[in-house]
Amino acid sequence: MLSESLIKEFKTIVGDENVFDNEADRQCYSYDSAVLDAVVPALVVRPTETTQIGQVVKLCNENGLPITVRGAGTNLSGGTIPDPRDGVVVLTNGLTKILEINEQDLYAVVQPGVVTAKFAAEVAKRGLFYPPDPGSQAVSTIAGNVAENAGGLRGLKYGVTKDYVMGIEFYDVNGGLVKTGSRTVKCVTGYNLAGLMAASEGTLGVFSEIILKLVPPPRASKAMMAVFDDINKASEAVAGIIAAHVVPCTLEFMDQASIRYVEDYTKAGLPVHAEAILLIEVDGHPGQVEDDAARVEQVLKSTGAEIQVAKDAEEKFKLWEARRNALPALARAKPTTVLEDATVPRSQIPAMVKAINDIAAKYQINIGTFGHAGDGNLHPTILCDRRDKKEFERVEHAVDEIFDVALSLKGTLSGEHGIGMAKSKWMEKETSRATIDFSLNMKRAIDPNNILNPGKIIGG
Amino acid sequence: MLSESLIKEFKTIVGDENVFDNEADRQCYSYDSAVLDAVVPALVVRPTETTQIGQVVKLCNENGLPITVRGAGTNLSGGTIPDPRDGVVVLTNGLTKILEINEQDLYAVVQPGVVTAKFAAEVAKRGLFYPPDPGSQAVSTIAGNVAENAGGLRGLKYGVTKDYVMGIEFYDVNGGLVKTGSRTVKCVTGYNLAGLMAASEGTLGVFSEIILKLVPPPRASKAMMAVFDDINKASEAVAGIIAAHVVPCTLEFMDQASIRYVEDYTKAGLPVHAEAILLIEVDGHPGQVEDDAARVEQVLKSTGAEIQVAKDAEEKFKLWEARRNALPALARAKPTTVLEDATVPRSQIPAMVKAINDIAAKYQINIGTFGHAGDGNLHPTILCDRRDKKEFERVEHAVDEIFDVALSLKGTLSGEHGIGMAKSKWMEKETSRATIDFSLNMKRAIDPNNILNPGKIIGG
Structure with missing residues (x-):
């Protein structure tokens, strides 16, 4: 529970009407699209100007309150599930301006909460093309797509979200505004922090502005x-x-x-x-x-x-x-849908498809498989009922084996859904202890109080 | 001066024949292609197996010896100039194996010292295409290209080096092997450290293996x-x-x-x-x-x-x-060639070209301009004589103004040559104090003894 005086401080920053502390409102932001337990946040805050983001982050850091930034909550790996220790959900749906579409220089500048499909449609009206099209595009947001490095159906030829990020402005935990990348197609001024922020799942900073590359259609x-x-x-x-x-x-x-x-x-x-x-x-x-x-x-x-x-x-x-x-x-077929996205080099698709079917037979579970075959990125989807404990145990064993097969085929745990809370325990298997330590080390330096979406990607 | 016993330890790792401690050898690695003073390293070490890299880094870290990794020394911003405090140059020209060219899955795996043009030619023999073609490609190395995020003539359509980096294995300062990215075209397993390492100028880790994307020609x-x-x-x-x-x-x-x-x-x-x-x-x-x-x-x-x-x-x-x-x-025209690469959004090329010529006239200096106009990435090249102090002062003022103009046109300090030692003092002008602090903070956590190419990018 947050104190009244602290809640008042949030209200001073974003306005009374943009702070939600009643139970019903908070419940709405307690889950995302992953099969994980809901966690009700202590407070929900909705900035309507980008400068408010910095003030909110600073206030949270000073009070040790964990922040989970939420676009549309379409995350499939628990990336938008709040922290149980007085978690604050920061909504981006008050920051939906397309600031610039530059037709001559083929880029756009947007606020974090712009909905992807809406943005793509605006770009198309100017005779240009924003290729990334995650399955969630009708509702998901650009900042969410960047934080997760969302893929989509066109990944094979056009690449994924990070391939379209030219620059990002984001707030660090002290409320300082970090600027990385540029409106130019080439930029090596400083570390490639825009590259680092893509796929960082909200754990290293809070986005306030994103520069995106456009292409001729x-x-x-x-x-x-x-x-x-x-x-x-x-x-x-x-x-x-x-x-x-x-x-x-x-x-x-x-x-x-x-x-x-x-x-x-x-x-x-x-x-x-x-x-x-x-x-x-x-x-x-x-x-x-x-x-x-x-x-x-x-x-x-x-x-x-x-x-x-x-x-x-x-x-x-x-x-x-x-x-x-x-x-x-x-998802209509059964109460629980476990959607995986283990990915393999494309030539290994035949081996992967066969392995998934063998695993389904072995554990007597129901798997429907679809996905971005051209990227080696299949979505084996396990249809089950989480309340059936015996079945769900078999599901968990099956998921384990799917990951093992993907890694043995020189693949990866996640092609596009993220690690979130769902998969961090498998990370070391694919990478190394040194990789986890390197990442934790970096995270601790950037976020010493561990307030930025704690527990995501690298656990902890 | 390094002690005999320490030199012996390096010899134990890489072999006597791969440790160079005499003056003449060390002189060869004291400079790169930037207009900066040479610094003679204390020792030059040449690993011939990738595991030796980790041992060399660990030994340097334990003894506080600054490491500068050197491919072909074509760096244009001083990124390969050794540190004056007992700097150790680590050569990559003993690590030149192309480990895999996968024609079905369109990727290759290479050791750091593979020469770019040689690699591109091998790839072409298999009917595939590695597009990045920095001006230095005939001699420069893949690891150098990645560390600098090298551009080239084909950047406009095909992008720059980082767009072809699918994964990197690198050694951290403790000699731990960090694995990031994958042989798959999509991968969001963990932080995008491969993205971070691109353009990091050797300040965050030492590359041992690089996975590169290939495309049909x-x-x-x-x-x-x-x-x-x-x-x-x-x-x-x-x-x-x-x-x-x-x-x-x-x-x-x-x-x-x-x-x-x-x-x-x-x-x-x-x-x-x-x-x-x-x-x-x-x-x-x-x-x-x-x-x-x-x-x-x-x-x-x-x-x-x-x-x-x-x-x-x-x-x-x-x-x-x-x-x-x-x-x-x-470069033949005058003793000193100051080659800049300030970059602007493409539509601003007319304004930039005009500004460069005005600046040349104002400071009565000789500037030849060529470059990647399609990327907004011009190379105004100042022909002068560094020994002429008065002229060189004017050159420095002109460079200042070129940067100011580029930034005022929403451009960047460096499109492809890197910040190195030459440009870190201008970084804050383009970004912000928070950006520098964020970067320094991260660097200190990753490299607490500041041994990885100290003084590059963020100064310090």
Whole structure:
């Protein structure tokens, strides 16, 4: 419980109407999208000017109050779950200004709480393109995307959020404003703190302004669905497309379980008898699109796939809508959805898909797998009921084994969902004790009172 | 002076033949390519296995010996100048193995001392492409490129070195091996330390292994030279090309002084009466190359330029050879060459070019300007004689003003040459006191004895 006088200090900074201390309001910010216990924060604060962020951080630091910054709470690894010791949730939904879209110099400057899809739409209106498109883009925020280094469907060709971060201004624990990066495409002035802040999950500073790179949009695109009666052929086709030196903008995989749940949910006309499908889009110059599509079709045919090319924008939209509904469709099936994102080098997709299915059989659990196959970034999604303790134990063993397989294939624990609270215990397995110590050391120097989203990424 | 027993310990780690303590050898590693005083190191050590790096770092840390890691010494900001207090230079030219080129998964793993151009050539042999091409690529090393986040001619379309770093293994000051990043294209496991290490100028750890991203090569390209009788028209054409949403792979600028010195040096047939030239290359799918070239030519014609398209590979090579010789050609003119790389948003190139010429006139100094105009990254090159104290004072004032102008145009102190020892005093002007404190704080935690390339980037 925070004292009345302390709450008053927060009110002085952000205004009475932007401090929420009643139980019902605080409950709303006690959880995110990960399968973890909710923690009700002591206070929720909503800055409406960026300078207020610095004052809020300073006040929290002086009083040892842990801060968890929250965009839309779409985090999948517990990154936005508050700290149990008088945690303060800082909302960014009062900071939603797009400050600049520079059409000549191909960059934009935004406040932290700008919603990703809204931003991308504004950019598109000016004839430009902001490629990162995490599954949560309709509600998630730019600062949340940067803090998690969010991926998305277009990662294969266009990269992930950090590849579009040119600069960040953020407040340190003392309320000092740190400026890193630039409006220029090249900048080596000082440490690459913008690079460090990307994927730091709110543990090193609180963002107040972000400079993002924009690109000219592709002039053409072509989407298709490939239907397989053998799941191994589908995963071989993924490796084959990359090996043919085609880089589609999107190359997505869905297994039979995912297809059936999605079809049941969306009635999109997906082939429910297929063992797997690939959803593929190539984009770029019209000539390149034709060539790339032809090469992709060649690889698909050699694996015996049946190919359906989207005839128009509507058909294309339907394909991607189906894919974007994979998670909500699977999540309807059972009370608990454990969504993983262990990632492997792309050529290892066949081995990874096989291993996931073997693990599902071994532990008698229900796994639907979909995801960004072109990035080696699958989302094995375990459908279960957390209240069934025996089943959930088997789920935890299965997750352990999925990570072990990914690492044995030279992969990684997390491609895009973050470590958060959910995966820090596995970190040392992938990296080393020295890596954890180096990170802890750095974190302690930057945040000596451990108030910035404590317990995330490196535990502690 | 180091004690005999300490020198013996280094010999035990790397072998007698890889420890150099005589004056003549040490002199060779006392300077780099910046205009700064030479500092002779106390010892030069050459590991030939990566595990030796950790042992060398640990020994240095235990004895408070400052380490400066040196690839080819092409650094332009003093980043490889040793520390005067018993500095140890660690050479990477005994660690030159390309450990893996993975054609299916589009990555490579290399030791720190691999020469960039050699690596790019090996990659090309496998039908793949490593785009970063700093001017020094014929001799500079991958680890040096990463430590400085080196740019190059292709930065405009393909980005800079950090955009190709997927993972790094490095030794911390205790000799612990830190592993960051992955062989996967997406990875958010732990802090983005690979991002932090890029551009850290050897101050946070010593690299032992680097994972680099590769891409499929462009299928076609077209190069041309545009000749201008008005320098302002040339810089307007640069802004016009970007505004037309064409992203050439290379878009280089040379003013009359540069043209004349290069022509004198190379006899490449450059137009010595032109006020400026642009050298432009577009690449990609053949259809895109044709379209982009046509759009570029349209912009150029509208500014009144005379256009010469390279007819074949030989003519293209000649163009780039001329550009690559700009620095050596200018450097022949006078005893001292002060090469700057202040960078501005691309649309500000006309203002920057004008400002540089005004500054040259004001201080009566000789500046030749060339560089990566498409990135907003010009290289105003001051030709002078450092022994002429009065002139050099004017040069220093001019450099000050160049930085001021770049910052006033929302640019940055350094686009690609690094801060090193040369520019740390200007850092606060661009960033903030909090930025410097944040950086110093982090550095002190990671390197409490300040042995990792002390005095670079953040001073101290």
